[in-house]
Amino acid sequence: MWLMGKKATILIITFMAILSLFLLSQAQEERVELIEVTVKKGDTLHKFAEIYLRDPSRWPEIYKYNKELVKNPHLILPAMKIKVPVGLLKDEIADIIRIRNKVRTRKRGESEWERAVLRMRLFSEDGIRTLSDSLAHIKFIKGEIIRLGENSLVILRPEEKEETVELLSGELRASEAKVLTASAIVEPQISPTLAKPDFKTKIKKDKTTLVSVYKGKVDLISQGERVTIPEGFMSQAKLDYAPEKPIALPPPPDLDQAKEELAKKPAAPELGEQEVVEEEINLEETLVGLDFSEKKRRLGIKYLHLQVASDPEFMDIVEDKRLKSIAEYQRRKLPDGEYFWRISYVYEDEFESKYSPVRSFTVVTTPPGLEVSSPQEREKIPDEFVKVKGRTDEGCIVRVNDKRIYVDEEGKFFTVVHLTLGKNIITVQSEDEKGNVAIVKRKIEAVHPKKRSFWGGPGIAITIGLMAIILISVL
Template sequence: MAWVLCLLLLAAPARVLGAGKATTEGAFQNVVVRPGDTLWAISHQYLKDPSRWDEILKHNSLPTSDPTIALPGMTLRVPVKLIKNALRAAHLSYAVNRVFFRHKETAKWKDVKMEMELFQGDSLRTLEDSKARVRFLDKELLNLEPNSMAIIKPMDSDADVVLRAGSIFAGRARIVTATARVTPRGSDTRYSASVEADLTTKVEVFKGTAAVEAQGASVEVPAGMETLVRPGLAPQVPRKITRLPELEARAQEFASAASVGGGAAPEPKVPPPAPDPEADIEAIRGDIQVLKIGEPIQGYHVQASREQDFRKVLFDRRYDVEDRFSTLETGLPPGAYWWRVQAIDLLGVAGRYHAPHYYTVGIRRADPENERLASMLNLLSPEQNAEVGGDTVRVAGILRDERLTLEIEGRPVAVDADGNFAVVVKVPVGGSTIGITVSDSKGNRSRISRRVIRM
């Protein structure tokens, strides 16, 4: 018997929408049936175990308990825990400003409603200065950022979300974009996936690890790292996250939302990003020399702090005018610090501090050109500390710029038209470190190493 089923959307309009905690236990999904539909047919279509059709009887007043008799037009309340996973609703638990949805196979976008149900293949869209949060039936959340569009539980994929544009912050959700697939490796993973205008996918991992796949290659991205996947290319080698304060704020908002079941969460204040260091600490010698110009002095005073306003001073020392400042005596761990100096005149009176400068201690400042060269190389094998049973190892990868030159262990390596390369390298007993060098015509060079252990 032909029959048609429609899923009812619960609606309550609001400009800022939020909801309390929900669980699958005691939750119901509404199903509207038309005359001619039977309880038995509905159970086969919607229930994981059709033989439990009698569970529907417990929660609905039906004119008959015979599952083969056609039902009149009515709305059934079906326990969510019984419904097939693919047909179970997610809920829009929070929305700010202009957020829209559309059902699969429809073209019209409509305003979202509080606690509305979202079904397999439905899409969400946020405009500028707008946000949305989705709560799946397993309580998993995902945040949809401004100017974003996503498909929930796509019909033709086992992913949880297809991200068409914009950015998502998620935990256990598997996300697919036009250029990549992201799979969290553990239940505690927290990460962001973004799609840029040229369809490049950017994945930033705040906690745990996420696998990023594209073009038959895969990279593991650990916490604190990010990777880019450009159209038609394999994922880039993971690097440190470039906008960590912003990601930390998004992670804080996500955790806060999870604590209240996905509803409204306080918007965290994003701390201003730290400036780029001006130079290495050795540059402070020039600041000290400036103090000696003009009026004679008997000494100088040096301070260092993490904060520009020097609320907490981490290094504080006075020197005689002939004493030489030594970076070795600061005792500070590697990092970037604010530094300031002041002159002490012949009467022992300290003058005003000069304007502070942001210098690094104990770390080598990044060379942008070398970082660019390194980003052009995607080394697929071997992995760091790989174990091999024989006396050779295969070194393979992709060089993304045909103008660059590749050397492995000091020997030039041929690269094909698509940038692929593969060579076999001898491994001595005990193992060795294999050096891979990328260079350009200007003489810039970037070196990557892989330790290989021979068993």
């Protein structure tokens, strides 16, 4: 009996141990952190396993967490949200999704910087830097995108799979990533009840951390003290000092004022009848209208920060310039399309104002259509005048030998040009409202009119007529 009781006790203890381990494993499984990945056309579980686990044969480990959504593991549809356990991820944490000009990367433990390429995968402790007039966007596996400005350097330092970067120099713009600097920690407040944060962190020359918040709330932590920066405010933490009290972001440049300044410009030369020019307030004119040099002296502005992007959210920035004077600005050649721009003031203390309202402009580099029906190439003109006529696109300005001529509503034009004896060149130029120019040239020759002889002209007719009269009289 005693022996049987001992065996029963051992069985009970063993059962309880197994049950405890099972319950513990279940609890751990329930606490598994998952990230959601949106399925795109051509995606498979094998592909996700190769990307995130670096082994396509491990797809069942992903399927395990998606059985309710995915009935057929060999068929997943676009727009599905596939869950991937964070604990299974290898140490790669981000990809480079945008590069402009000179961007460099450095692998963990190495000293040499190499040229970055699009879609390059970054791992924990890797570094990425941008040089002058350059930028880079990196996308974390969870979807967070960090945008680096020029002359910036960051190291990727995940903390328990949290999206974290260390900013050593320059500036970055982020939404949910934690930012470490030499003087502070920047933590965005993530909550379903709060707006998704949008903030910029900048390192000043003296290692001060400057944080500007455009949406949501962000905490700035330094020397054991925490300051919450609300939307539309900014704060800074100097090295070895607690964060300063948040202050409102400076107001953006007044573009309406620029428009008023433009209206004060001297009137354009008057045009002749039927000659109408439509005035357009473009990007360059607006910058001039801001009277930046005067504001710079009065308000202590260091430079004007200009951004041009191909999208209104400014995810695809094609120009990011800091101008000390308006005369510095020369817009780079851009492909045809619609672009968006905004500007802000950056002051001597590195504080930056809010951005101005987003404005847009269109780039069209295709020259207008231009047809010259008269004269024809190498035509010989037996006169000292030639008629020039043709057709162009509606709204264009046409010049013939540098002289502007009238164009009707259908784009038709006509003029007369005086020629010199011998070879002449007729140059017809059409310019559209975007400044695109089409040119057609005609090489022609002005020749002497052919002199008609007496017998080759009316003389022979007169002679025949006289002979007929004489013959009739005789008969």
